[in-house]
Structure formats: C-alpha cells, structure tokens
Amino acid sequence: MNQLFKTLKYSKISFIKVFQFNKPIVLFSLAVYIFNSIQSNINIYLTGMLVNQFQSQSISIVIQTIMMIAGLQIFKLILDTFSRYKNLQLSINFAQRSQADLIHIVAQTELLDKEHPKFKSDFLYWSYASGQYYNSYLGTIQLTQQIITSILGFYLLSSSFILLGLMAVIIGIIRGAVELSSVRHRVLLNQEIQKKTREHYYYFFLLTETQHQKEMMLYRLVNHFKESWETAKKKVNMLELKLEKLNINRYRVGQLLSTLNYSVILIIIAVLIANQRLTIGDYVTITMALSMTENNIAALFQGLSTLMESANHIEQLENNKELVQRQSISTQETGSSPFFFHQEIKVNDLTFYYPNREKPALSHISLRIPKGKKIAIVGANGSGKSTLIKVLLGLYKVPPHVVFIDDVGIEQINREDMWQKTSAVFQDFIKYTTDVRENVAVGNIGQLHNSERIEHILENLGLLDEFPKGIDTKLGNLDDDSVNLSGGQWQKLALSRIFIRDKDEVIVLDEPTAALDPMSEVNLMNQILAHCYDKTVLLISHRIGIARQADHIIVMQDGGIAEEGTHQELIIGTGPYQMMWEQQREWYE
Numbered sequence: 209m210n211q212l213f214k215t216l217k218y219s220k221i222s223f224i225k226v227f228q229f230n231k232p233i234v235l236f237s238l239a240v241y242i243f244n245s246i247q248s249n250i251n252i253y254l255t256g257m258l259v260n261q262f263q264s265q266s267i268s269i270v271i272q273t274i275m276m277i278a279g280l281q282i283f284k285l286i287l288d289t290f291s292r293y294k295n296l297q298l299s300i301n302f303a304q305r306s307q308a309d310l311i312h313i314v315a316q317t318e319l320l321d322k323e324h325p326k327f328k329s330d331f332l333y334w335s336y337a338s339g340q341y342y343n344s345y346l347g348t349i350q351l352t353q354q355i356i357t358s359i360l361g362f363y364l365l366s367s368s369f370i371l372l373g374l375m376a377v378i379i380g381i382i383r384g385a386v387e388l389s390s391v392r393h394r395v396l397l398n399q400e401i402q403k404k405t406r407e408h409y410y411y412f413f414l415l416t417e418t419q420h421q422k423e424m425m426l427y428r429l430v431n432h433f434k435e436s437w438e439t440a441k442k443k444v445n446m447l448e449l450k451l452e453k454l455n456i457n458r459y460r461v462g463q464l465l466s467t468l469n470y471s472v473i474l475i476i477i478a479v480l481i482a483n484q485r486l487t488i489g490d491y492v493t494i495t496m497a498l499s500m501t502e503n504n505i506a507a508l509f510q511g512l513s514t515l516m517e518s519a520n521h522i523e524q525l526e527n528n529k530e531l532v533q534r535q536s537i538s539t540q541e542t543g544s545s546p547f548f549f550h551q552e553i554k555v556n557d558l559t560f561y562y563p564n565r566e567k568p569a570l571s572h573i574s575l576r577i578p579k580g581k582k583i584a585i586v587g588a589n590g591s592g593k594s595t596l597i598k599v600l601l602g603l604y605k606v607p608p609h610v611v612f613i614d615d616v617g618i619e620q621i622n623r624e625d626m627w628q629k630t631s632a633v634f635q636d637f638i639k640y641t642t643d644v645r646e647n648v649a650v651g652n653i654g655q656l657h658n659s660e661r662i663e664h665i666l667e668n669l670g671l672l673d674e675f676p677k678g679i680d681t682k683l684g685n686l687d688d689d690s691v692n693l694s695g696g697q698w699q700k701l702a703l704s705r706i707f708i709r710d711k712d713e714v715i716v717l718d719e720p721t722a723a724l725d726p727m728s729e730v731n732l733m734n735q736i737l738a739h740c741y742d743k744t745v746l747l748i749s750h751r752i753g754i755a756r757q758a759d760h761i762i763v764m765q766d767g768g769i770a771e772e773g774t775h776q777e778l779i780i781g782t783g784p785y786q787m788m789w790e791q792q793r794e795w796y797e
C-alpha cells in the first residue's frame with residue numbers, strides 16, 4: 209500500500225514536471241493515447257459487425273463498414289506519427305533539462321561532499337534516476353490508455369457474455385501480480401548496476417584517453433588494465449543478465465497464463481456456438497476483445513510495476529534535492545556578512561578531518577596573516593598545506609569561531625562576496641581545452657570578449673608568442689586544429705588568470721612554479737609579486753628560493769605548524785626549515 213502511495217506521489221510529481229515543461233505536447237499526447245484506446249475497441253466492434261454483415265447485409269453496407277475501419281486506422285496512423293515526433297522532441301528537450309538540474313545539484317553541493325568517493329557513485333546513480341521523471345510521465349499516460357482500453361474491452365466482452373469479461377480481468381490481474389512481485393528486486397539490481405558501472409567506465413577511460421597513452425605504451429599496461437576492465441565489466445554484465453532473467457521469467461509466466469486462459473475460453477466459445485448462442489461475428493469480436501483486454505490489463509500492471517520502480521529512483525533523487533536545498537539555505541543563513549578585510553586573517557586552534565579519513569589533515573592550527581603580507585607555506589607532501597588554504601578560502605566549512613577575517617567568523621561571511629575578492633591558482637588547476645582566451649578569462653569571465661586586455665596580459669608576461677593563433681589558438685583536442693601545450697605553458701596560462709581579476713584582496717598560489725623553467729620562474733614570480741604589492745599572498749612552495757622572498761614563512765608538518773618566522777630567523781634555527789634550506793642549498797651549489 210505504502211509502495212502504491214509512493215508511486216502515486218512520484219508519478220504525479222513527474223507528470224506535473226513534464227506537463228509544466230511543455231503543456232501543449234503533453235495534452236496532445238494524452239488526447240492521442242485516449243483516442244487510441246477508444247479506436248482499438250471501435251475497431252474490434254466494427255470487425256465483428258463486418259463478419260456478420262458478410263452473411264446478411266448488402267455489399268454497399270459492407271463497403272461502408274470497411275471504409276470506416278480503414279478511415280479510423282489511417283487517422284490513427286497520422287496522429288501516431290505526428291505524436292511520435294512530438295514526443296521525441298519532448299523527451300530530448302526534457303532530458304537536457306534534467307541534465308541541467310544535475311549540474312545545479314553539483315553546483316549546490318559542498319566541496320567536501322563532492323570530493324568524497326561516494327559522491328561519484330551517487331552522482332552516476334542520480335544521472336540514471338533523473339531519466340526516470342520522463343519514464344514515469346510516459347508510464348502514467350500509457351497507464352491511462354491501458355485503463356480506458358481495458359474498461360471498454362471489458363464492456364465489449366461482458367455485453368456478449370459476462371463470464372468471458374471476468375476471466376480476461378482475472379487472468380490480467382494474475383499476470384500483473386507476477387509483474388509487481390519483482391519490482392523491489394529489480395530496483396535493487398538496477399541500483400547495483402549503476403554503482404558498479406563506475407569501475408569499468410574508469411578502466412575504459414584509462415585505456416582509451418589520449419593523455420594516458422604514453423604510460424600505457426611505455427609501461428605496457430594495456431593488458432593489465434584491460435584485465436581489470438574485463439573483470440569489472442563482467443560483474444556488471446552478470447548483474448544485467450540477472451535482471452534480464454527476472455524479466456524473462458515474468459514474461460514466461462504471463463504468457464503461460466494467457467495461453468491457458470485462451471484455451472479455456474475457446475472451449476466455452478465452442479460450446480456457445482454449438483448451442484447457437486453466439487454468431488461468427490460475436491466470435492471474432494470476443495477473441496479480439498479478449499486478447500486486447502487481457503493484454504492491456506497485464507500491460508497495465510507491467511506499467512504500474514515500471515512506475516513503482518521509477519518512483520523508488522525518483523524518491524531518492526528528490527530526497528537528495530531536499531538535502532542539497534537545505535544545505536544551500538543554511539549557507540545563505542550563515543553567510544550574510546560582506547567580506548571586509550582590513551586587518552588580518554586569524555585561525556584559532558583549527559582541527560580538520562576529511563570525512564573518509566581517521567587521521568586529521570589539520571590539527572590544532574593557530575595563525576595570523578596580516579593584510580598585505582606575503583606568506584609562504586612550506587612542508588612535506590601531505591602535511592596539510594593545500595587543505596589549509598582551502599579552509600581559508602571558505603571552500604571547506606569548519607566549525608564556527610575558528611577562522612576569522614577581521615574578527616568576523618568565516619562562517620558568517622557571504623561566500624559569494626568573499627570569492628569575488630579572493631583568488632587561487634590551485635596545484636591541480638584546470639586545463640580548459642577550449643582556447644587561450646578562455647583559459648585567461650576564467651579568472652574573470654566577464655572579460656571573455658575583452659581581447660585587448662587578454663592580449664595585453666599575455667604580452668606583458670611574454671606568453672603571446674607561444675600561441676600560433678594568438679588568444680584564439682584552440683587548445684587540447686576538441687577541434688582538429690587544436691594544439692597541445694607543454695606542462696609549463698599550461699601553468700603560465702593558469703597564472704595569467706591572476707592578472708585579469710579586478711577586486712582581489714587575497715591571492716593563493718599552490719605550487720605556482722612547479723612546472724616552470726628557472727628563467728620563467730624568476731620572471732613570472734617577479735611579475736606576480738609586483739602585481740600583488742598591496743595584496744595578501746599565500747604562497748605554497750617546496751622551493752626555498754621562492755619561500756625566502758616572503759615576509760613570513762609557515763612550516764607545516766603532519767597537519768600542524770612545526771615552526772614559523774622569517775627566512776633569516778628560521779635558517780639559524782634547528783627546525784625542519786633549516787634542514788630544507790641545507791638540503792636545497794646543496795643542490796644549488
């Protein structure tokens with residue numbers, strides 16, 4: 209019962225969603241479906257009449273009836289073909305809307321949640337589930353057709369002999385019950401298939417993407433990963449076969465029942481004809497109406513079971529949307545203060561865990577970053593540098609009263625406003641495989657068409673000549689005439705984004721020069737520092753040569769701050785910075 213209410217609820221939601229998306233097409237389709245159900249019954253009635261007319265009526269009446277049957281059929285054909293095209297149009301446009309909704313969900317989800325591995329598999333499943341709105345809508349109008357057809361069919365049958373009508377209904381219902389019995393199992397199987405699909409997709413991507421080919425070839429990895437792909441794919445294949453087996457079983461039981469029913473009914477009809485209680489025309493009408501009614505009742509349950517299946521998927525999606533909406537509402541509630549930064553960023557005893565890790569990524573961090581200072585953050589891999597800057601940028605939420613900007617808790621600051629005035633070039637910055645122009649303009653997308661400014665920035669950085677068609681050079685492999693860039697060239701492009709921003713007060717650079725040659729490194733860093741002379745800069749680097757230019761250095765170790773001070777203060781100590789300094793000096797000497 210609960211399942212039925214749920215189905216009703218989500219079918220209604222789906223129907224309204226599609227109806228509101230395109231009212232004329234939905235109304236038209238509904239009309240076509242209703243017409244079809246009436247037409248199929250009239251067709252049967254007329255066919256029976258025709259058979260009787262052959263025996264008793266004149267040829268002109270027979271021809272009239274034939275013309276009526278053919279006329280209705282042709283009208284149905286015209287309606288069907290037109291409606292098919294319109295429905296395809298609706299389904300394509302609606303699918304695009306569903307994808308747009310998914311993009312919205314991702315945009316609304318907290319970064320920390322998005323980085324959790326579970327999000328990937330959930331997302332795959334949501335993509336699948338979002339297709340269920342349309343399926344559910346389609347199921348609902350098909351169900352309407354099946355209900356009307358069955359009622360009219362039952363009426364046709366009962367008007368000849370009530371027992372026949374009842375038998376068709378009973379067998380239809382039993383067939384339907386078989387359908388319904390496997391809904392839950394099918395939902396679970398489908399969910400599992402969606403989740404497991406992620407693995408074999410990943411291996412397929414690994415084996416076929418251009419950027420992976422050199423390692424695949426050099427390390428001779430194709431066979432190894434192909435095996436992993438095969439294993440993962442086989443798991444999914446097995447589940448798919450299991451699902452198909454369930455479907456075949458339902459079909460088999462349904463058809464068996466139907467055949468049995470048909471045989472019994474044939475006997476009844478034979479007896480009735482022998483007693484002259486039925487004409488041949490009645491016989492034709494009954495057999496046609498019987499198979500139509502029974503099939504429709506069975507299909508009705510089949511449709512209902514598909515609707516139930518869809519309802520379960522939609523329920524999960526809707527629950528998730530509610531969750532996302534609640535989260536985004538709480539973001540708005542807590543983040544109402546504008547971002548004002550006149551004095552300092554302050555961190556008081558910050559400890560931070562990634563949800564899927566037991567050890568904290570940051571532990572008991574306290575620090576102060578005065579406005580306008582250049583702060584270097586150094587430390588071994590995994591010591592927490594990138595995590596710290598993501599917290600400071602408000603990308604990861606932390607408990608209240610831990611991170612402050614000018615004494616206002618970061619949780620109270622409007623993040624949109626904050627992100628207008630802060631920027632970062634991440635360690636894993638995005639290489640937009642579109643064109644050079646866009647790669648610079650992503651820093652301030654409103655400037656996308658300001659060619660002069662983009663060219664000027666690249667010219668000043670000495671980068672413009674590196675691109676054969678200037679800022680309109682296509683990058684990556686989306687177009688046949690795209691070019692690829694070296695790792696350093698990509699990094700320079702990412703750094704150039706800083707120069708197109710207008711309101712930045714805080715700039716974060718996570719390993720900004722890791723891929724640059726020494727000349728470019730010095731050149732670019734000098735330009736960045738000159739550009740940022742009045743801004744607060746957080747600079748993560750493993751290179752002491754870069755860190756020493758900062759006003760203050762924070763040395764991180766194991767999620768905590770091991771020491772901090774100026775370059776001069778730290779190199780006379782005995783801490784990790786001094787060790788790094790000694791090691792790197794050896795390389796340079």
Ligand SMILES: Nc1ncnc2c1ncn2[C@@H]1O[C@H](COP(=O)(O)OP(=O)(O)OP(=O)(O)O)[C@@H](O)[C@H]1O
Nearest residue numbers: 323562565569588589590591592593594595596635
């Ligand atoms: N998204 C994540 N989910 C779970 N754990 C993470 C995630 N990102 C980082 N970590 C873990 O948090 C710790 C700190 O990582 P972080 O990326 O901050 O180090 P880092 O100092 O920037 O290192 P590197 O110098 O290699 O860039 C590490 O133990 C890392 O494995």
Ligand SMILES: [Mg+2]
Nearest residue numbers: 593594595635
């Ligand atoms: Mg890092």
